[in-house]
Amino acid sequence: VVARSGAEALDRTDPLSAFRDRYVFPDDTIALDGNSLGRLPRDTLTRLERVVERQWAGGLVRSWDDWLDLPRRVGDLIGGALLGAEPGEVIVADSTTVNLHKLAAAALRAGGRDRPVVVTDRGNFPTDRYVLEALGPVRWVDEPGIGALGDDVGLVAFSHVDYRTGAVADLAGITAAAHAAGARVLWDLSHSVGVVPVDLAAHEVDLAVGATYKYLCGGPGSPALAYVRRDLIEVLRSPIPGWFGHRDPFLMGPAYEPADDIRRFLAGTPTVLALACVEEGARVLADAGLEKVREKVMGLTSFAVALADAWLVPLGFTVASPRAARRRGAHVALVHPRAEVVCRALVDVGVVTDFRHPDTLRLGLAPLSTRYVDVWDALDRVRTIGRGLS
Amino acid sequence: VVARSGAEALDRTDPLSAFRDRYVFPDDTIALDGNSLGRLPRDTLTRLERVVERQWAGGLVRSWDDWLDLPRRVGDLIGGALLGAEPGEVIVADSTTVNLHKLAAAALRAGGRDRPVVVTDRGNFPTDRYVLEALGPVRWVDEPGIGALGDDVGLVAFSHVDYRTGAVADLAGITAAAHAAGARVLWDLSHSVGVVPVDLAAHEVDLAVGATYKYLCGGPGSPALAYVRRDLIEVLRSPIPGWFGHRDPFLMGPAYEPADDIRRFLAGTPTVLALACVEEGARVLADAGLEKVREKVMGLTSFAVALADAWLVPLGFTVASPRAARRRGAHVALVHPRAEVVCRALVDVGVVTDFRHPDTLRLGLAPLSTRYVDVWDALDRVRTIGRGLS
Numbered sequence: 001v002v003a004r005s006g007a008e009a010l011d012r013t014d015p016l017s018a019f020r021d022r023y024v025f026p027d028d029t030i031a032l033d034g035n036s037l038g039r040l041p042r043d044t045l046t047r048l049e050r051v052v053e054r055q056w057a058g059g060l061v062r063s064w065d066d067w068l069d070l071p072r073r074v075g076d077l078i079g080g081a082l083l084g085a086e087p088g089e090v091i092v093a094d095s096t097t098v099n100l101h102k103l104a105a106a107a108l109r110a111g112g113r114d115r116p117v118v119v120t121d122r123g124n125f126p127t128d129r130y131v132l133e134a135l136g137p138v139r140w141v142d143e144p145g146i147g148a149l150g151d152d153v154g155l156v157a158f159s160h161v162d163y164r165t166g167a168v169a170d171l172a173g174i175t176a177a178a179h180a181a182g183a184r185v186l187w188d189l190s191h192s193v194g195v196v197p198v199d200l201a202a203h204e205v206d207l208a209v210g211a212t213y214k215y216l217c218g219g220p221g222s223p224a225l226a227y228v229r230r231d232l233i234e235v236l237r238s239p240i241p242g243w244f245g246h247r248d249p250f251l252m253g254p255a256y257e258p259a260d261d262i263r264r265f266l267a268g269t270p271t272v273l274a275l276a277c278v279e280e281g282a283r284v285l286a287d288a289g290l291e292k293v294r295e296k297v298m299g300l301t302s303f304a305v306a307l308a309d310a311w312l313v314p315l316g317f318t319v320a321s322p323r324a325a326r327r328r329g330a331h332v333a334l335v336h337p338r339a340e341v342v343c344r345a346l347v348d349v350g351v352v353t354d355f356r357h358p359d360t361l362r363l364g365l366a367p368l369s370t371r372y373v374d375v376w377d378a379l380d381r382v383r384t385i386g387r388g389l390s
Numbered sequence: 391v392v393a394r395s396g397a398e399a400l401d402r403t404d405p406l407s408a409f410r411d412r413y414v415f416p417d418d419t420i421a422l423d424g425n426s427l428g429r430l431p432r433d434t435l436t437r438l439e440r441v442v443e444r445q446w447a448g449g450l451v452r453s454w455d456d457w458l459d460l461p462r463r464v465g466d467l468i469g470g471a472l473l474g475a476e477p478g479e480v481i482v483a484d485s486t487t488v489n490l491h492k493l494a495a496a497a498l499r500a501g502g503r504d505r506p507v508v509v510t511d512r513g514n515f516p517t518d519r520y521v522l523e524a525l526g527p528v529r530w531v532d533e534p535g536i537g538a539l540g541d542d543v544g545l546v547a548f549s550h551v552d553y554r555t556g557a558v559a560d561l562a563g564i565t566a567a568a569h570a571a572g573a574r575v576l577w578d579l580s581h582s583v584g585v586v587p588v589d590l591a592a593h594e595v596d597l598a599v600g601a602t603y604k605y606l607c608g609g610p611g612s613p614a615l616a617y618v619r620r621d622l623i624e625v626l627r628s629p630i631p632g633w634f635g636h637r638d639p640f641l642m643g644p645a646y647e648p649a650d651d652i653r654r655f656l657a658g659t660p661t662v663l664a665l666a667c668v669e670e671g672a673r674v675l676a677d678a679g680l681e682k683v684r685e686k687v688m689g690l691t692s693f694a695v696a697l698a699d700a701w702l703v704p705l706g707f708t709v710a711s712p713r714a715a716r717r718r719g720a721h722v723a724l725v726h727p728r729a730e731v732v733c734r735a736l737v738d739v740g741v742v743t744d745f746r747h748p749d750t751l752r753l754g755l756a757p758l759s760t761r762y763v764d765v766w767d768a769l770d771r772v773r774t775i776g777r778g779l780s
Contacts, residue, residue: 024447033451040447052438056609057414057430060742061423067610095658097632098488122644127633127658130646134631213659219446220457220662241524242487243517252747254512256520268485268517269603272610274661352450357642 001310002303007376010303016296019368022284023217030351030374034366035163035191035331038217044280051276070275071223071244071266077279078216078225081286083189083208084199088261089227092212092278093244093270096190096224097127099209102265103226104135104155106236107184107207111154115183119146119156125163128188132157144169149181156183160198161191161329164360166301166321168196168329172203179204184232190214193225194285195297195330195367206232215330215366217281222274226265233262242267288368296367298325303372304332304363307379315386320360331364334382338389345385351378391700392693397766400693406686409758412674413607420741420764424756425553425581425721428607434670441666460665461613461634462653467669468606468615471676473579473598474589478651479617482602482668483634483660486580486614487517489599492655493616494525494545496626497574497597501544505573509536509546515553518578522547534559539571546573550588551581551719554750556691556711558586558719562593569594574622580604583615584675585687585720585757596622605720605756607671612664616655623652632657674758683757688715690755693762694722697769705776710750721754724772728779735775741768 011017023039031039055063074092079085094102108116116136120129121143132138136154144158156178161168171187178185189210192198200208208227212218228236241256243249244266248257258264285293302325308317312334320333336342336359343355354362361382365375401407413429421429445453464482469475484492498506506526510519511533522528526544534548546568548559561577568575579600582588590598598617602608618626631646633639634656638647648654675683692715698707702724710723726732726749733745744752751772755765 024443026443026448029448029450031450037446037451037454039450040442045442048438048442052430052435052609053414053416056427058416058419060419060421061427061744062737062742063610064427094484094488095632095660097634097658098484098630101630101657125633126636126639126642129644130631130633130636133646134629211659219442220453221659221665222661222663224658239524240488240491241520242485242491243515243520244487246516246520249516250747252516254519256523267491268487268614269601269611270485271612271661271664273612273663273667275611277663347452352452354451357640 002307004373004376007372010299010372014296016288016292016368019284019288020371023369028350030378032351032353032363032365032370032378034370035214035362035364036354037213037220038215038281038366039369041217041280041284043283044277047276047280048273051273067272070272071270072263074275074279074282075225075262077286078193078282079227081282082194082198082290083227084201085227086201086230089230090225091262091266092225092275093223093266096188096209096211097131099224099226100128100188101131102238102240103207103209103228104132104157104186105239107186108136108154110235111184115152115154117150117153119149119153121158123162123164124159125188125190128157128159144174146174146177149178149183151182153181153183155186157186159188159191161196163191164320164356165333166329166331168192168327171198175203175205191329195293197290197294200227205229212278212281216278216285218278219274222278223271226262228262228265233264234260238265238267240267244268244270284368293367297330297365300365300367300370300372300375301325301328301330301332304365304375304379307376308332308334311379311383312386315383317386330367331362334361334363335359336361341389342382342385346381349381351381392697394763394766397762400689400762404686406678406682406758409674409678410761413759418740420768422741422743422753422755422760422768424760425604425752425754426744427610428604428671428756429759431607431670431674433673434609434667437666437670438663441663457662460662461656461660464665464669464672465615465652467676468583468672469617472584472588472680473617474591475617476591476620479620480615481652481656482615482665483613483656486578486599486601487521489614489616490518490578491521492628492630493597493599493618494522494547494576495629497576498526498544500625501574505542505544507540507543509539509543511548513552513554514549515578515580518547518549534564536564536567539568539573541572543571543573545576547576549578549581551586553581554710554746555723556719556721558582558717561588565593565595581719585683587680587684590617595619602668602671606668606675608668609664612668613661616652618652618655623654624650628655628657630657634658634660678758686757687720687755690757690760690762690765691715691718691720691722694753694755694765694769697766698722698724701769701773702776705773707776720757721752724751724753725749726751731779732772732775736771739771741771
């Protein structure tokens with residue numbers, strides 16, 4: 001097993017170590033909740049000051065000249081740097097839930113009456129399951145993956161990275177299989193965007209949604225991304241045709257005419273303050289480069305798994321995440337019957353993780369703000385707490 | 391006609407004049423765009439600092455203990471102080487467009503197949519028209535008001551205050567007539583909340599939505615309000631059953647079980663920064679008291695109409711707003727064939743108004759941040775520009 005000096009050595013050779021300075025650390029707390037709420041980027045503070053004091057208070061309504069394009073501009077930044085999407089294929093607006101509803105409803109409607117069925121897995125994130133169930137009959141599978149698809153299936157919808165275990169689904173294989181069966185595919189990228197390569201264009205993914213408050217560090221409840229592949233855009237109509245999805249919102253004409261790019265999936269007025277924060281958060285990842293970020297993610301999670309194997313498995317913990325680094329997102333799940341107690345005790349020793357009912361402790365290792373020594377120190381404290389439990 | 395000293399005198403006796411200090415004025419610009427984007431409240435600056443630096447950066451994911459309740463807490467504040475609603479009947483989340491979709495779809499579904507028709511007016515705000523048209527057959531009327539309603543009508547939906555003219559619709563009469571015909575009523579309060587009394591309980595209004603970035607000063611694109619009358623809540627189901635509408639979002643169980651209050655109309659994770667801003671903006675109005683605010687609104691708009699009659703009508707302008715103060719919201723509409731040119735020229739002389747295609751200049755007189763001298767100075771400058779046009 002590695003001594004703390006080993007972790008320090010890994011940090012010294014980390015090519016992304018300087019990016020840590022781009023986040024705010026008000027105290028020594030070790031935040032391993034990047035899978036839930038990413039750290040505050042420094043640039044977000046100056047950007048918010050500009051948006052609030054200069055643009056809102058100073059520019060007043062005139063600032064909409066700059067704001068109007070934000071949902072697409074931030075979408076293009078994320079789409080280009082992190083998703084392999086073309087300009088005009090990604091927007092950031094509304095919540096993941098609302099975007100999922102809009103895209104899934106549109107795809108099912110376009111698929112026609114003969115294909116009303118949605119395929120998803122019982123372990124999918126709750127909001128995904130609830131929203132999909134409200135749209136049509138659901139064929140449940142145990143985990144992301146499809147066998148023989150009936151020709152009544154219009155939509156296949158999975159999460160790219162499992163919110164509990166961090167397991168990466170076979171996006172390429174599932175997408176190809178669904179297409180072969182004549183169904184559309186929607187991926188929820190909430191736990192992969194920014195930490196796992198997602199080449200939407202290369203795999204001809206139809207639809208995607210995802211949260212921006214996790215690894216993209218957009219802040220609590222920041223608006224979500226929505227992606228539709230270019231050639232599908234004009235085939236699909238949003239079930240919520242709001243004025244911001246109109247080709248000219250300020251024409252205010254009698255008939256709804258959808259925008260000719262992904263903006264047709266905008267609904268109401270976008271939340272400017274939160275969108276500006278998403279732009280700043282995403283830019284830090286874009287500056288670092290997804291390839292290096294992915295290397296760091298695999299390095300951090302592998303380090304956490306190795307320490308867990310050595311220190312925590314003997315104490316009754318189980319590593320619930322995949323063993324192969326390439327098959328993991330950026331969080332590591334540790335299962336223990338008393339995980340909730342451990343999660344609470346960790347807060348008292350300065351480590352913030354999160355707990356998922358009934359027995360899972362998640363360590364979200366945001367690649368740019370987490371050091372190897374943070375992982376070492378955190379797991380060392382889990383070990384101390386674990387010893388006290390047995 | 392009134393001299394500028396008359397305006398100064400009105401300001402001296404204004405019982406709400408001290409509330410002006412609660413907003414930020416970075417320069418001498420006269421902002422008459424309160425109907426579009428309300429001013430930045432001072433308290434919003436300190437609140438944002440707390441939310442961003444202390445709660446997000448410092449508290450990290452633990453801050454959700456405080457944030458979780460925000461949509462309902464801010465809703466109760468607005469509902470109690472400004473809408474005559476009971477606790478648990480109002481939330482703030484998502485956009486006006488998305489809330490309109492959720493509530494209208496839910497009401498139509500509950501109304502059953504025999505009542506698919508929506509009644510609205512051709513002059514309703516575009517997003518309202520587009521969203522309603524996507525939900526069912528629309529029976530168009532020329533303005534808010536209903537004659538004999540067929541028994542196929544499930545929903546009657548109007549704006550309480552017209553976004554162009556500022557005219558106040560007959561909320562009490564229309565609601566009662568719709569109920570007598572067995573239909574539900576949905577009011578869009580975007581241009582009335584905070585400046586016109588809206589006693590939702592007294593008139594037994596079924597549903598309401600509204601923007602918070604206008605008179606509530608929640609900031610650009612801040613999340614919208616949604617109201618459902620208490621006894622209707624358990625009858626209605628959101629078409630977008632997201633995890634935040636679940637009775638226990640973190641239970642993450644297999645089945646969607648809606649919350650037993652208005653929170654069942656939440657969808658995804660709410661936007662915390664923007665919600666906090668809405669709370670601060672609404673509190674200023676709540677502190678001033680709606681009765682006094684309404685008096686000031688009527689005073690300001692009457693003053694503007696009097697000056698327009700004296701100075702601008704001779705120059706070819708028409709006052710498009712109702713003559714009676716009680717029949718007006720907080721903006722005054724001036725129609726002129728060259729209104730767009732006037733709107734642009736006003737910016738150059740330090741007056742921000744807004745223009746609505748094709749010929750309407752709107753003066754939004756936010757009651758707590760606008761003085762009578764601001765109205766005098768602004769209309770004086772419109773007069774100067776108007777003279778140059780003729």
